[in-house]
Amino acid sequence: xxxxxxxxxxxxxxxxxxxxxxxxxxxxxxxxxxxxxxxxxxxxxxxxxxxxxxxxxxxxxxxxxxxxxxxxxxxxxxxxxxxxxxxxxxx
Numbered sequence: 001x002x003x004x005x006x007x008x009x010x011x012x013x014x015x016x017x018x019x020x021x022x023x024x025x026x027x028x029x030x031x032x033x034x035x036x037x038x039x040x041x042x043x044x045x046x047x048x049x050x051x052x053x054x055x056x057x058x059x060x061x062x063x064x065x066x067x068x069x070x071x072x073x074x075x076x077x078x079x080x081x082x083x084x085x086x087x088x089x090x091x
Contacts, residue, residue: 003059014052021045053089057082 004011025041064070064078 003063004056007055007059011052011055014048014055018045018048018052021048057086 021041021044025038025045028038028041060078060082065075065082067075067078070078
């Protein structure tokens with residue numbers, strides 16, 4: 001069973017929190033809320049997304065890259081995949 005299925009409830013909770021934060025940001029912009037409060041909301045969303053990324057990434061590394069039943073070639077391919085995603089994420 002993959003880590004995203006095993007931790008599905010926790011991950012969905014995080015996604016729903018991010019959705020709520022995003023909706024609050026939209027409302028703040030519509031209501032012309034003060035700039036510092038909008039910046040604070042953006043920072044909170046970024047932190048929540050980063051936390052979600054770390055949780056999924058850790059599970060992926062443990063399940064795929066460190067998998068004992070994978071061949072060295074498969075581990076290398078999994079590592080390349082993670083590296084590609086991280087490069088894209090960090091741009």
